[in-house]
Amino acid sequence: MNSAKYISTRGKIAPISFQDAVMMGLAEDGGLLIPAEIPQVQNKLEQWKTLSYPELAFHIIRLFTGNDIPDPDLKKIIQKSYATFTADDVVPVKKLADKLYFAELFHGPTLAFKDIALQFLGNVFEYILQQRGGILNIIGATSGDTGSAAIHGVRGKKGIQIFIMYPDGRVSPLQERQMATVADKNVHCLAIHGTFDDGQRVMKEIFNDLPFKKEFSLGAINSVNWARILAQIVYYFWATFRVQDQCNTTDNIQVAVPTGNFGDIFAGYIAKKMGAPISRLILATNENDILSRFFTTGKYTLGEVHPTLSPSMDIQIASNFERYLYYRVHQDAAKTRALMAEFAEKKTITCVGADPDFAAGRGNTAQTLATIQKYYNTANYILDPHSAVGVAVAEQFQRSEPTVCLGTAHPGKFPAAIDEALGKSGLAKHEKLESLLALPLYKTLIEPTRYTIEQFVRENQKVQ
Ligand SMILES: *Cc1c(COP(=O)(O)O)cnc(C)c1O
Numbered sequence: 001m002n003s004a005k006y007i008s009t010r011g012k013i014a015p016i017s018f019q020d021a022v023m024m025g026l027a028e029d030g031g032l033l034i035p036a037e038i039p040q041v042q043n044k045l046e047q048w049k050t051l052s053y054p055e056l057a058f059h060i061i062r063l064f065t066g067n068d069i070p071d072p073d074l075k076k077i078i079q080k081s082y083a084t085f086t087a088d089d090v091v092p093v094k095k096l097a098d099k100l101y102f103a104e105l106f107h108g109p110t111l112a113f114k115d116i117a118l119q120f121l122g123n124v125f126e127y128i129l130q131q132r133g134g135i136l137n138i139i140g141a142t143s144g145d146t147g148s149a150a151i152h153g154v155r156g157k158k159g160i161q162i163f164i165m166y167p168d169g170r171v172s173p174l175q176e177r178q179m180a181t182v183a184d185k186n187v188h189c190l191a192i193h194g195t196f197d198d199g200q201r202v203m204k205e206i207f208n209d210l211p212f213k214k215e216f217s218l219g220a221i222n223s224v225n226w227a228r229i230l231a232q233i234v235y236y237f238w239a240t241f242r243v244q245d246q247c248n249t250t251d252n253i254q255v256a257v258p259t260g261n262f263g264d265i266f267a268g269y270i271a272k273k274m275g276a277p278i279s280r281l282i283l284a285t286n287e288n289d290i291l292s293r294f295f296t297t298g299k300y301t302l303g304e305v306h307p308t309l310s311p312s313m314d315i316q317i318a319s320n321f322e323r324y325l326y327y328r329v330h331q332d333a334a335k336t337r338a339l340m341a342e343f344a345e346k347k348t349i350t351c352v353g354a355d356p357d358f359a360a361g362r363g364n365t366a367q368t369l370a371t372i373q374k375y376y377n378t379a380n381y382i383l384d385p386h387s388a389v390g391v392a393v394a395e396q397f398q399r400s401e402p403t404v405c406l407g408t409a410h411p412g413k414f415p416a417a418i419d420e421a422l423g424k425s426g427l428a429k430h431e432k433l434e435s436l437l438a439l440p441l442y443k444t445l446i447e448p449t450r451y452t453i454e455q456f457v458r459e460n461q462k463v464q
Pocket residue numbers: 112113114145146223258259260261262263264265312313386387408409
């Protein structure tokens with residue numbers, strides 16, 4: 001056992017424990033929490049290769065939870081988190097083409113990779129409340145996938161209420177059904193009159209209302225929460241091991257990641273630092289390409305958000321980028337602080353030199369559609385539009401070693417894009433989604449103001 005500690009990228013908080021890091025979400029100095037030390041595991045890889053997914057998750061996650069969660073408890077949390085996945089090995093890894101593999105991360109309750117982290121986070125929250133007593137009110141704003149995965153992570157859990165704001169009429173009908181058909185009393189879907197930005201703005205206002213935050217023990221489920229990154233580190237080891245097995249090689253593997261908030265690929269960056277057999281991370285964006293521009297030019301410059309076929313990647317300010325920046329400036333918190341202040345003021349910053357751990361590119365709408373069509377024709381496999389962006393960019397960077405692309409959502413979640421790509425409808429389906437069509441919706445229409453939402457939380461937080 002070790003005593004894993006967490007520090008802030010801005011260097012202004014004393015080191016805290018894993019449990020405190022999970023409850024704090026964003027660091028209180030405005031930075032992001034990161035482990036004070038990254039464990040080195042090169043000498044464990046051979047042994048880890050033979051483990052099942054939950055076993056591997058246990059061995060990796062315990063290095064970051066330290067004395068805060070005893071091994072038997074952690075094992076139970078992990079078992080419970082991945083028992084809700086329908087694939088036997090949790091994350092199946094399939095072959096798409098020569099030296100091109102695909103890791104299906106979407107066999108959880110809401111059919112997107114966010115379940116891998118949010119099933120775990122929901123169980124960790126429940127465990128911490130059991131240890132410490134008290135309650136938790138989770139408030140989040142979503143444009144689609146995060147809200148449903150978070151709801152399914154905490155539905156029915158004692159002591160936890162979840163309030164998710166989404167723009168009424170602006171999420172896809174399937175996405176709304178994945179959230180609003182959940183009948184558990186601790187789940188509150190707030191359909192706001194407004195846009196996703198209105199929801200996000202109100203959420204920030206509520207988290208900045210410190211007396212309210214304290215009185216109602218607010219919790220955060222977005223990817224600034226370290227526990228989400230932690231759970232995602234696991235599948236970088238898993239996927240590269242499986243490709244090494246299938247290719248009968250000990251070469252390091254490239255991993256291609258469709259990227260929005262930089263949460264997923266940051267987990268890959270940590271995995272690589274730990275010693276996972278990753279040769280290079282391939283960062284793939286859609287037309288919202290602030291991150292691919294950064295890795296090709298060194299300039300991190302805010303642009304406008306364009307709606308695309310891969311809406312979960314339609315992001316300009318990547319909330320996890322600060323974590324990467326901290327390592328990029330050699331763990332210099334003062335420098336990170338200065339760069340973030342510069343970005344807030346000028347909307348642009350520059351880093352000189354390239355980072356050999358990354359290659360980066362973008363896939364536009366035409367490439368996304370063509371890629372979906374191509375793998376349907378050549379491999380009889382339907383990629384969802386987010387994963388297709390990853391595969392399209394991976395193709396540009398293939399080299400002698402194999403590449404594994406992360407599959408972030410099931411295609412059935414995005415039927416309109418699949419129909420457009422394949423020129424016929426009804427090919428992308430999932431029984432879980434079909435069964436939602438018959439269920440009633442539980443949602444509250446509400447104005448997006450701090451006052452109305454706080455009032456709603458006051459009135460509903462004692463249901464359990
Ligand atoms: C959230 C999401 C992404 C982007 O992941 P980040 O961690 O934000 O980079 C990609 N694909 C799908 C389907 C998602 O839901």
